[in-house]
Amino acid sequence: MKAFMVLLAGLMLCAFVAPERPLTDPAQEARALNLFKELRCPTCIAQSIHDSNADIAGDLRVIVREQIEHGRSNAQIKDYLVVRYGDVILLRPPMKTATMPLWLGPWIIFILGGGLVYVVMRRHRARAE
Structure with a gap:
């Protein structure tokens, strides 16, 4: 009987939830x-x-x-x-002044990272020779 009352209360609460139309x-x-x-x-x-x-x-x-x-x-x-x-x-x-880092930040990081890899590889080759 107690389980039935809990189930009934749960069903009644579901009636108050308004689904998106x-x-x-x-x-x-x-x-x-x-x-x-x-x-x-x-x-x-x-x-x-x-x-x-x-x-x-x-x-x-x-x-x-x-x-x-x-x-x-x-x-x-x-x-x-x-x-x-x-x-x-x-x-x-x-694209605004305030959102410029969102648009340009990834490109700047990509270019700087590529430059860093280039410099490290060049130094590594120079040491190998």
């Missing part, structure tokens, strides 16, 4: 899915809101769908979220 128009839903893949989950950092199971990602998916239903463009939706979360919400941040 996909858009009725397939073109709008496809647009929403593409946007989900371009937006970063604030909790998971390395995942898009499409891939994340975090509550905030679910909330952001609902917001994106609502914005699409209201007729907003992709750029307007991204701007809306950037105002609230900053550029960190975008998986591909725009």
